[in-house]
Amino acid sequence: MPLPALRSLPALLPGVLVSAAALGGALAVNAAVPAVSAAVVAVVLGAALAGFGGARRRLLPGLRFVSRPVLRAAVVLLGLQVSVPQILGLGWQTVVVVVVATGVTFAVTPVAGRRLGVPPGASLLVATGVAVCGAAAIAAMHDSAGTEDDEAAAALAVVVLYGTGALLAIPLAASWLGLSPSQLAVWTGAAVHEVAQVAAIGAATGVLTTAVTVKLGRVLLLAPLVALVSYTGSHATPGRRLQDAHAGRAGLPADPPVRPARAPRGKAGRVAGVPLFVAGFVVMACVRGTGMVPDGVVAVAGQAANILLAAAMFGLGTGIDVRRLLRGGRTVLLGGIATGLVGGVSLAGVLLLV
Template sequence: MCALAVPVSLLISRFVPGVGAATAAVALGTALASTGAVRAPLRPGLAFVSKRVLRAAVVLLGLQIAVPQVLALGWRSLAVVAVSTGLTFVLTPPAGRRLGLSPGTSLLVATGVSICGASAIAAMHDSTDSTDDEAAGAIAVVVLYGSAAIVVLPLLASWLGLPPDRLGVWTGAAVHEVAQVAAIGAATGVLATAVTVKLARVVLLAPIVAVTTSLRRLDGARETPAGTAPSGSAGAGRPPIVPLFVAGFLAAVAVRSTGLLPTAVTDSVPALTNALLAAALFALGTGIDLRKLLRRGRVMALGAISTGLIAATSLAAVSLLG
């Protein structure tokens, strides 16, 4: 089923501007689940793809990021990324609590909006104890508001009289999905800058997932009575503090940054990564209950708050660029 869904998702992304293969795959999986086409015998295979294949895709994502290319943006542009991403990730969960949302939902919305959309949500979901239902709500947020940004952000930039160099940085620092950033960049002539800034945000995926996983594990250890094994750990070793696929992502970034990879490899990696991400997110989408999703007004409200926060903070920071 995933093998059939991937080419369909890639075709949709090719002919529908601003819709990436990952977004199309989530929508396709949700549509099939909502019609009852996903039967119980398919679940084990879909679970494998949504976890194992996702991890492989995240590792390969690192091969698209060369540290020298990111550093070439200059410290001011990197500061925009760090400030807007950091503030959004830190402030979104408290806003979620005020809205009465679960910690898992708030964390996943914060991750998707602040870093790189659905793929970041899936990576954080795989590293924490969040549920598939919480992941579904967070993915809906980044798809909805990221798609709206394709139209809204260029209009705002024109109204504000933002010059092209600052528009490129703002686009990369504020918009959720790489495909959405590319759509805005291509339409406004700032594609290279926008995508490079976006990749600088993607670099933050590994440290944020690693730190979050470590902190949640420490909190769980404090709450476990002395002499009692953590839930689900009987007979099993403790999982690594840094998830292995996150370490693999960092290793892939290091390899790409050496400049030793052949051009044939670096040219083919994005297509392979997109296909694997599409497969994983399709599998995740097959677990989404659309009826529950349509009742998630508070999740949509948190998405609006978080999206507004990263757009406002990054715009304010961009306005200070020399």
Template sequence: MIVATVLATAASRAVTGVSAAVLAVGLGVALTNLGGLHARLAPGLRFASRRVLRLAIVLLGLQIALPELLALGGGALAVVAVATGVTFGATRWIGARLGVDPRRSLLIATGVSVCGAAAVAAMHEVAGSDDDDAAAAVSVVVLYGSASIVVLPLLAGALGLTPHQLGLWTGASVHEVAQVAAIGAAAGAGVLASAVAVKLARVLLLAPMVGLVSAALRRGAADRPAGTPGHRPPVVPLFVAGFVAAVAVRSLGAVPAGVADAIPGLTSALLAAALFALGTGIDLRRLVRGGRSLLLGGIATVLIGGISLAGVLIVG
């Protein structure tokens, strides 16, 4: 697992727009589907896919300072909130119409509307979904988010968007933080700064979204007859509370500059380890039969792109 994390981290620095976590998933998939997974690795993989993942989500909160997000202005924050909320709800509704498993459509909706693979993994913790569902959702956000690196700048040029508008649109619609950074870096420092700031505003929505879904699932479990088997999430997942606490600590300026600079790299490495572990549970033969999941992800991507573009054109 350590070797896979190091390899994924090194490769992510050489491949623009692809995060170490996403590459680690691929390594995990390759290992298990090529017959290289040994039973003695199971305890460590189980630990990484749960404990390490939760720690990574908590540390993600240390990258978010509320004063910086509030500086974006009410218009930009409204675009983020509307695009994220509508995409999440509509994706779940469309998924039901397409016949996609509710747990899988929940993960796809979360990954597309919030922050890609990290959001999928966080929701996977409370949704009672299996690793195939998580793999399908991660595949969707990687595929369409990577396509956005090429498509969004081309569309922005055709539509005559200003650099500021491109930054807002990128942050409000593209799935992975690394993909957002790739578009911003190619377009210039101004675009990069606004795009990443807007993206982090979306990441902030991860905690309330996971918390609300956990509460809804808990109510559903309570409504089942006594003795009926079913997943019963906690009232508030501990890692969600930790994420919120981390945001508060960063917002209060209690994180030293040196620590703040090191946090993104550490978080990326922990996410890579956790998602490598999740990747080892993926059966590719089952995954390739998930054509409806890919269709749902494409629809969700177009939806969040269209809503956020409309909002950007309105707020300027």
């Protein structure tokens, strides 16, 4: 957050307080239905608030704060959940399955999106959410690549839709195929979108620990993928998109468009072209890998990351045009293709290597 904003805390309070109230509701839903992440609930609440005209201009400073600096803090803390030694301890076969399935899905999905006529930003976010780790990956890529809020919402809808379907489809398919518990664990972690969904399947089938560890291997790939796109792509400002969306709903003129300049390498929140929050994610993963971080700290950091991510997603949701989102049938189809890719490639790898 810029220094002038730090001097304007009263201006932040309305938006922050509304975000806190929505966060409480999202956490309550998540507690009742653990397979539904608080982040997904929060973005729905944000879109609902915007749709009913409740996102007023006076809320904007606080909403901008939770949709950018808070999001970046959440991604940094997420790095502490990733233990590289534990992931490598699963064996090279599992690592190969995760890397190939993630890489193929991330590379092929935007190509399929172009064939379907899906906007490039939406294709990128669907690819990221399905290939890596659902809502957290979508939010991180959205912030770094400068995609539209509606595109992020459409990608989140895809993750929820197909991830929820996986809660039934993966165990049934594994039983039909006669997969061993270790094969089921690797396939679940390598193919299912959200960590919460992986945990739900793992708990129901007795493979919780291994499945979640495999999933965190995919989370680790978030950093290089975001860094790659950030280094080669454009960097629009989410705060500007959010401000313009609210201005349009209020009947006010949006600020004149400004062409975003690429940040100089090593300056303006970037290190050698890589966003600082992505570098922070890598540092936290390396710190966790030393084995010096107490389990209690890791648990608290994980809870804090989930809370901050949910707050950020509420801020993002308030900039969504629901009517535009409902016209995104091709994006849903693309999500099905991406889900089939990550599921099919990872299953083939499991059958061949695990």
